[in-house]
Amino acid sequence: MSAAESAIPEGxxxxxxxxxxxxxxxxxxxxxxxxxxxxxxxxxxxxxxNVRGVIHxxxxxxxxxxxxxxxxxxxxxRKPCATISLNCDFLAxxxxxxxxxxxxxxxxxxxxxxxxxxxxxxxDRLLMTASGIWKILKAK
Numbered sequence: 001m002s003a004a005e006s007a008i009p010e011g012x013x014x015x016x017x018x019x020x021x022x023x024x025x026x027x028x029x030x031x032x033x034x035x036x037x038x039x040x041x042x043x044x045x046x047x048x049x050n051v052r053g054v055i056h057x058x059x060x061x062x063x064x065x066x067x068x069x070x071x072x073x074x075x076x077x078r079k080p081c082a083t084i085s086l087n088c089d090f091l092a093x094x095x096x097x098x099x100x101x102x103x104x105x106x107x108x109x110x111x112x113x114x115x116x117x118x119x120x121x122x123x124d125r126l127l128m129t130a131s132g133i134w135k136i137l138k139a140k
Contacts, residue, residue, distance in 0.1 A: 008029050011031045021062070025063065026042065028040055028041070029041040029042070029043075037071070038070065038074075039102065040102045042099070043098075044059075044095070048096070049095075055098065055100075061130075063120060064102060067103065067130075068083075068118045068134075071105065071106060071116055072116055072134040075106045075109065079136050080137040080139060082137055083132060084134065086131075086132040088130045089128060091128060092126065100122055101121050102119070105118065116131065116134065
């Protein structure tokens with residue numbers, strides 16, 4: 001078990017779909033909160049930080065893209081989807097060793113597009129907010 005896995009909060013499980021890009025930013029963890037709804041978590045380490053020692057904005061944007069995208073995927077009935085717009089507002093810095101949690105909510109959906117908002121937090125501290133639009137793709 002890695003250091004990241006031994007330091008995760010109770011109730012979180014390792015996210016098993018990390019053979020793509022998520023494997024580079026993770027390991028990611030999740031905890032279910034109702035049917036088709038999850039909270040994602042990440043224990044940050046040195047590779048997530050910028051040269052000033054704070055968590056890199058690109059890492060936070062990648063995590064937000066994953067968290068919001070997962071909400072869309074399940075909310076759209078597990079149909080393939082793609083990010084077409086992602087807006088992020090950085091509100092506070094993160095540090096190496098922090099446990100970051102990500103949550104998302106679908107705000108509107110049509111047959112072709114899903115609008116979603118979310119947030120990244122460290123405890124009760126709001127780290128970043130995000131909103132985006134996802135396109136529901138045709139199954140191959």
